[in-house]
Amino acid sequence: MAPYRCDLGGERHVFADLKQVMAAASPLRSGDQLAGLAAASDAERVAARSVLADLPLKLFLAEPLVPYEEDEVTRLILDGHDAAAFAPVSHLTVGEFRDWLLGYEATPEALGALAGGLTPEMVAAVSKLMRAQDLIAVARKCRVVTAFRTTLGLPGRIGSRLQPNHPTDDLRGIAVSVLDGLLYGVGDAVIGINPATDSVPNAIALMEMLDGLRQTYDIPAQTCVLTHVTNAIEIMNRGAPVDLVFQSVAGSEAANRGFGVDLAILKEAREAALGLKRGTVGDNVMYFETGQGAALSAEAHHGVDQQTMEARAYAVARAFKPMIVNTVVGFIGPEYLYDGKQIIRAGLEDHFCGKLLGLPMGCDVCYTNHAEADQDDMDGLMTLLATAGLTFLIAVPGADDIMLNYQSLSFHDVLYVRSTLGLKAAPEFEAWLERMDMVAPDGRIRSLEPRDPRVARLVDGAARVA
Template structure:
C-alpha cells in the first residue's frame, strides 16, 4: 500500500507501511545510518499526518517484516487477541492517541487492552506523541510482576544491584553488592554481567549469591546475565537459578545473531519455571533490549529502529518475564547520537513496553563517546520516575567498571525515591527495616547509625573469598 500526504502544494509519497513509520520517527542517528530517516522536517510532518489517519486495523493486514520470513512476525500475528483489541478496533492511529490520553484509558482499561495491541501499533502511536504524552500514558499502565519481591506496584520503584567486576572477583562483587544493599537497593534483582562466558564461572557466581541470600534471609532474586544456553546448562548441573536472562531483538535474524530463537527461549522458560524457586510469584525470565541491535546485526529488514525495538517486546511478552530492561544508550552514538535522542528513546521504549503489558525498566545510560553526560541521565531518570518505571539500575558511582559505560548509581536511586516519594518493593522494604538499614520514616540511615544487621553484611564482605 502506498501512502500520500500533501503539504503546502507538495505531495509526499511513502512507498509502504515500513517507510511511513520510518519517516514519521523522531530524528535519530541510527535511522540516518540505515538510510531510513525523513529527509526534512516537512517530510517527517507529512508522514505523521498520514500515519495519524491510518486505521489501526492496517497493522493486522500488513506486516513490516514478511510473515513467511520471520518467526517474530508470526508470533505477533498468531497471538494477537482480537477480543482485547475490540475497544479500539475502529480507531485510527491519531484517534488511538487521543483515547490513550483520555480518562477512559485508565489502568484497568490499559491492562485489558494490552494483549490486543501489536508492537507496530504501539510504535506508530508513540511517533505522534510528545514526551509528556508518553509519560502520562505510561504512568497509567501499571504492570505488576513477582518472584521473591513484587515489582511495579504504585508508589514503588525497584533497583537492580549491578555488582559487575572485570574478572568476576568474588571480593569485588561482594563489596559492590554490600554497597547497594546499604543504600536500600536490590529489590528488582541482584544481577551480575559475567566477564567470562564459562559455565563454571556462571555456577560459581550463582552459588555465591545463593549463599549470601540464604545466610541473611534476603527476599531478592539473583541472576547471572549469561547466555541462555549457559544458564540452561547450569540448571542441568543443579545450580540455584532464580531467573534466566537473555538479550532479545525484534526480528528472527537479529535473534539468530544472538544465538537464540523462540523455541530455545520456550525451553529455557519451562526449565526455569520447573525449579519453583519463587515465593510470591513465578515470573522467572529477565530480558534486555535496546534500539539499534537489529541494525547493528544487519537484520532490520528496512524497518526503523524504534519499531523493531517494539517488536522485541512481543518476544519478551510471550514468556511472562519478571523484568524487561531497555539498555537505552548502551549501543552508542551511531544509533542514539546525543542526550536528546537517548531521552526520547528511553521514554518511547518504556511507553511501548508498558502498553504491550510488560514490566518495563530502563537502564538510563550512555557511552563515553556519545554527546551526552550525567545531567542528561538525571533528566531521563526523573522523567521515567514520573512515568512509573518499574525499575532502574544501581551501579557503584554510576560507572560500570566491567562494561565500561555510564549508568545510574545507588545515590541516584536515593534521589529519585526521595523526590517522588517512592519506596522499595514491600517484601524487601520489610527486610531493610529488620536489618536497620531504613529508619522509622523509611529513609536510609547514615553509615554511623547503620550498625545492627548491616554490621553482619560488612563482616560478610570482608570475608568474601576469591573464586
C-alpha cells in the first residue's frame, strides 16, 4: 500500500511507509524530533492522522514495523496473536476502532476479551487519534486484576508503591522511610527499593531487611529490590526471600539486549519465582518498568517513533503475566519528553495502551530537574491517571528521590488522590491498616503524632529488624 498520500489544504503530503505515517501522526515530542521522525509541521501531522484513520487494523499484522526475521519481540507479538479475540474488530479501520472504543459496545468485559487480539502497534495507532479525555474514558473501562499478597486493579481502588531509596543503601534509613510510608497507607502495590549498589550481597541484605519488617508486622504486601533479573535468579538460587522479580524492558530485541536481557532470561526468572510459592492470594510474580525513549536512547528503535516502541515493550511484559508494570514517564529526561505537556500526554498514552493490552499499568509520575516541568504538572497527571483507573502510583519521601535525583510523588499525594476521588487501597492492605488501628472510623488514615504508641511500636520494631 505504500507510499501513503494525503491532499490537505491544497498541499500533497507523501509518507514513504507505515512507520513514517505512525511517526508523523504522533503528538509532538522531543524524542521523535531528536530521532528525525517527527512531523515537520502541524499540517503534516494532521495529514498523517487522516491517513492513519483510514488504514485497516489488520494491516499491522501484514506489515510489521520492526522486521520479523530480525527481532524476537516482533515474533512474540505476531506468533502470539489471538485471531479469535481479534475477530470482533478485525474489519475496522483505525478510526473506526477509535469510535468503537468510545462507544457503549466497548464494555469492561468486551475490552478484557479483546486484549489478546490487539497488537501494540494497533493500540499505539488508535491512541494517536485520541484526545486526552478519550484516553482517559477508554482506559477507565479496562479491568486488569492481579494478585500476590494483595489484590490490585479492583474497581474503586488505587495501589501505591512505597519507594524508600537511600543513597548509601543504609538499612536503618530505608526502614525509617518504609515506616513513614506505611503510616500514610502507602505500599499495597509493592515496597520496592532501587539499590544504590547493584550487587547480589547488597540486594540480599535489603531483601532480608524488608522481609523481616514485613513478617514482624504481618504486612500483606509484596517486597522487591529492583536489581537486575540475572541477579534475582542468583539470589533465588541462594535461598533469599524474593517476592517480585524486577526488570526494565523495552520494545525491541536490541534494546532489551542493551538492558542485558532477552525473553528466555525473563522466562527463566518467572519460573524460578513461581517455584518459591510465596504469594498468598495470587501468583503474579513479575514487575516491569518501561519508559518512552528507552529504545531510542539505546539506538535500537528501528526508525519507529518512541510511543509505538513503548507500546511494544508492553507485549514483552504481557507475555509474563506481571503483578505490576509502570512507565517511568518523565524519568529519561527532556531529550525524550521535553516539558510538562509532553510528559502528561505520554503518561496518558502509556496507561491507555498498557490497559488495552491487558496490563496492570501504574506510573511513576515524575520529572528530572532539567526538564521544563514542575510539581503542578505532576499533580495534573496524577489526578488524570487516577481518574483513568490507574493500577498504582509510586511515592517517595517528600516527593524527592535522594538516591536517583529526580522528582516524583510524595506519600501525601497518595492520600490526596484516595480522599479526593474516593479510592481505597487494596482490600488486604486496607484490612491490615484497620487491624493496626491506623484508620479512623470514617475510613481516613489517622494523623498520628510522633509520640503516639502506635508510631513508637513501629519504629522500635523497624530498628530491631534493621
